[in-house]
Amino acid sequence: MRNFTTTLKNHYDTHPDRTSLVVQLAGKEDQSISYRDLLRGSAGWASLYREHNIQPGEVVILIMQHSVELVYAYWGAVLHGAIPSILPYLTEKLSPERYREDLASLVDISQPAAIVTFPEFEAEVRSALHKGDSVRAVILTGQDIPVDPDFSTLGGMQRQPEEIVLLQHSSGTTGLQKGIALSHKSVFNQLDTYSARLKVNPEDDVIVSWLPLYHDMGLIACYLMPILYGIKLVIMSPFDWVRAPYRLLQSVTRYRGTLSWLPNFAYVFCAEKIRDRDLEGVDLSSWRAVTNCSEPVRILAHEKFAERFAAFGLKKDALVTSYAMAENTFAVTQSGVGVPVTVDLVDREAVQTEWEARPASDGRDALRMLSSGRPISNTQVRIFDKNGKPMPERKIGEVGIQSDCMLTGFYHRDDLTKKAFIDGWYLTGDYGYVADGELYVTGRKKDLIIVGGKNIYPADLEHLAMEVKGVHPGRVVAFGVFNEESGTEEVVIVSEVDVDDPAEKEAIANEIRRVVTRGSAVALRHVYLVPAKWIIKTSSGKTARPANREKYLKEMASK
Amino acid sequence: MSDSIADVLSTKIAERILKQPNRVIKPEEPLISSGLIDSFSLVDLALIVEDEFGVRIDDSELNADTFDTLDALVKLIESRK
Structure with missing residues (x-):
């Protein structure tokens, strides 16, 4: 049987000394974690969950800053057969009262059995809880003792492929009340397909990431994929990156990183806010695919990034794009690796008034649309008009998708799950068109x-x-x-x-x-x-x- | 001297970070813990300080514990000039 735990067991059995991930924290030595370390550390957490009487199939919420403990607590929940979900930590600016209210409403809907956090955050977590709610344990870091995993007793070995393996929430009151539940099978269907499209080779590839783990791009592409597929991961804290964006480039240089994912703004942020002195010795020639994803993709951002870092070995064709969403586990499309992303010049007025992406004729005001690439092989994309009728190429409508890696549902929100699908198609709430089989996203129907x-x-x-x-x-x-x-x-x-x-x-x-x-x-x-x-x-x-x-x-x- | 550092900072922060050129920042007003300067703007603040006063603020210092007000930032700059 193939589930998260049996997959980790394979890595542990076949190459325990292979580096699974390198955890970076500003001001500290990089910490390299082998599959043996990962399984031992996580098995320690699995014991802790068992001691707290957490049952397989129950939800465990992790509220932790970037750390090795977060990694072990997460995979410990997986080994135990529980359902982990990572929530953002309280930031400096966020009001504690608001955080508390949001956490309380999440507890109401997702019904976690345990919350894991650092000792210094315990009071904050407890203040959001009340008698009679689902939380039976607030588990603090610092109590786990790494042990050799005993696979005969780990609950995770028995989890069925169709069962839910994790929940993912986005921020804010609305987002926290809509946990996206994914099964083992959906995650593997997504990642088998996606890693093939990226031509991933675990022997050579190194993923470098600063992305938060409470977001699909960080969680699926830059955390689950490397760890489950044996690709080395170098992971830094989003808090460190946003204060020192050059760290990403220095880590790519140091570890010969080949794959990264960035939201569109980060291309501009890196291009404009890194000083020359922080680029000394930077060599980006190993980067073969830097995927722009999770917000509208723009050619201008790619141009700024390519221009700034060309002198540091960045290959122009390394900049690629994807259209992704947590409801499809992650990727819906991905542009070709090693080839330039298609830019479609379309008539601006026709896009706005006729809902048609007509190729721009000479002299007309052209809109430069950056392609999001072709659907990955297990996902179908169809464009629908407002009456639900499929549209031909170059007609703009709502993007609908169908795949074998869709969410199981919005957790404990069958009402929302039912509404999301129409005749087996998931309507994304995004507007776009297809041309020559590639998807272009033009706007948004939903109020997001x-x-x-x-x-x-x-x-x-x-x-x-x-x-x-x-x-x-x-x-x-x-x-x-x-x-x-x-x-x-x-x-x-x-x-x-x-x-x-x-x-x-x-x-x-x-x-x-x-x-x-x-x-x-x-x-x-x-x-x-x-x-x-x-x-x-x-x-x-x-x-x-x-x-x-x-x-x-x-x-x-x-x- | 310190008045002029505070004035320059207030003006630059209002223009470049807050995009409210007329906004005056009070010396005691919390900057980081209030979210007035959010995490995406901390790098901009470090760039402003370096460009205007030739003083470097390390990324590990870009937090409310090191400075959270104009007053505290001015003191930090003065101590390094």
Whole structure:
């Protein structure tokens, strides 16, 4: 039987001394972990879960900073047969009250049996719990003792391929209430296909990552794939990377990294914010595929990155793209490795007014669309019109997918799972078109904002803004506006207010910025205060976010 | 001297990081713990300090424990000039 535990056992039996991963932490020596270390450390955690009477099939929530303990606690849950889920740690800016509320609502829905955290965070975790909830144990780091795994007693050996192996949550109240449940089989179906498309060779490939593990790109491509498939992984903390983006390039140099994944903004961030002195000795010639994924892919970001790092050995064809989502485990498409990504020049006006990606004729204003590549071989992509009718090539509609690696469901949310599928197709909420078999994503139907690869639900931000004195329920709207310069979306909040005094308005705007920043994963910059009746509502009285976004952009353009 | 360092920092942070050129940052106002300067902007802050004052702030120092206000940042800069 093939599941996560039997796969780890194979690595442990056949090459226990092979390096599985290298954990990097700023200011500390890199720590190299072999498969023997990994299995022993994780088996220690499996014993701990057993001692706490956690049963196979129960959910274990991990709230831990980047660390070796996080790795062992995660795979320990897998070995025990429990279902791990990693949550973001409380950041400096996030208000503890908000974090507590979000954690409490996650506990209500996902019903974890245990929460694992560091001793210094225990009080915070306990304050979110209450008598009678599902959590029977708060397990602290520092108690585990590595042991040789006894596979005859490990619950993970008995897990069936169709059973749920992990949950994945995105941030914010909405995201935490929608845990994506994946089975062993879905993850293997995805990764067998995806690793073949990338022509992965475990003997030669090295994955270097700074991505957080509570996000599909970091978790699936840069954590599960390397560890389950025997590819060496070099993993650093997202907190270290964002303060020193050069660390990624230095690690690629030092470990001869071949594969990495980055959200679009990170290409711009690296190109613009790394000083020359931090690039001394950097050699990126080993990098064969750097995949742009998890937010809209833009040619401008690739150009900036390629230009900045060409002198450091970066191969231009190393920059590739993917369209992925946690609901399909990860990748839906991937552009070809070792070949340039296709750029499709299309008529801008036809895209906007006729919903057609017509090749641009000479002299017409062309939009440079970067391809997301072809579907991976187990996934079908189809474009649907608003009536659910399949569309021909170059017609823009909603992207639908079908595969053998879809989510089992939104955990304990059968209502949401049922709504997500129509005639066996999962409708992604993204708009796009197919040309010559390649997918191009043009926009979004769903009210989701993606900031630096993070999924943000506008309703969460609007609720936060409504807490501010002077802002009224139903009279505030949040949406994202893509900023080509930074390569990601920026959040805008428009709020109606009843005051005219500029100082008073300024105070309200600053308070909205403060409350939203402290209560969510974004730093809010753009607040636009408007008089009553500015915000457009639908006939049923709901706030129409796309229409308000259009109105905002028009007013900004005329200023 | 310290007044002018604070003034320059306030102006640059308002323009380049907050994108609110008229915003005045008070000397005691929390910068990092409040999220006013978010993690993606910490590198920008280090670049501003280096470009304007020739003082290097190591990435391990880009946190609220090292400095969280303009006052504290000015002191850090002065101690290294």
